[in-house]
Amino acid sequence: MKLIDKENIDFGLLLSQHGLSKTSFRKFLIELFYKTHHALSVDEIINNLSYQIDKVSIYRALNAFEKNGLIHKVPDKANLIKYALCKSECSSEKHLHNHAHLLCSICNETYCINDFKIPVVNEYKGFLINNLKVILEGSCVDCQQI
Numbered sequence: 001m002k003l004i005d006k007e008n009i010d011f012g013l014l015l016s017q018h019g020l021s022k023t024s025f026r027k028f029l030i031e032l033f034y035k036t037h038h039a040l041s042v043d044e045i046i047n048n049l050s051y052q053i054d055k056v057s058i059y060r061a062l063n064a065f066e067k068n069g070l071i072h073k074v075p076d077k078a079n080l081i082k083y084a085l086c087k088s089e090c091s092s093e094k095h096l097h098n099h100a101h102l103l104c105s106i107c108n109e110t111y112c113i114n115d116f117k118i119p120v121v122n123e124y125k126g127f128l129i130n131n132l133k134v135i136l137e138g139s140c141v142d143c144q145q146i
């Protein structure tokens with residue numbers, strides 16, 4: 001998939017490339033993920049909306065985005081459900097993740113670090129692995145400046 005310039009992404013096209021319907025809320029939602037540099041919770045999504053929408057529609061959109069390879073669930077300090085944008089290697093067939101996540105213990109934000117790669121291991125001493133998680137905890141650059 002070619003998405004050269006973040007400013008010029010056709011979010012409607014992106015949704016249809018992932019087999020998703022193009023409602024105005026879904027376009028807003030995917031754009032919000034592109035504009036935000038940390039993972040988003042449902043409450044943060046609501047705070048960014050200028051109109052009212054029921055939570056069920058938000059969850060439904062998030063589930064569809066996750067299922068079709070646009071976003072993935074990320075670890076969170078408070079065990080809230082948060083989502084972050086996937087890179088283009090994910091598709092509606094499969095998520096391909098081997099990046100680590102940074103968790104800031106001050107602002108509680110979660111960041112994907114896509115250049116911190118974890119070796120892909122499917123099996124270890126007979127144990128079958130289907131999910132790899134590496135979490136780096138500490139304080140983010142913004143929080144160190146306070």
Ligand SMILES: [Zn+2]
Nearest residue numbers: 072086090095
């Ligand atoms: Zn993914």
Ligand SMILES: [Zn+2]
Nearest residue numbers: 104107140143
């Ligand atoms: Zn922070």
Ligand SMILES: [Zn+2]
Nearest residue numbers: 074084101112
């Ligand atoms: Zn991530």
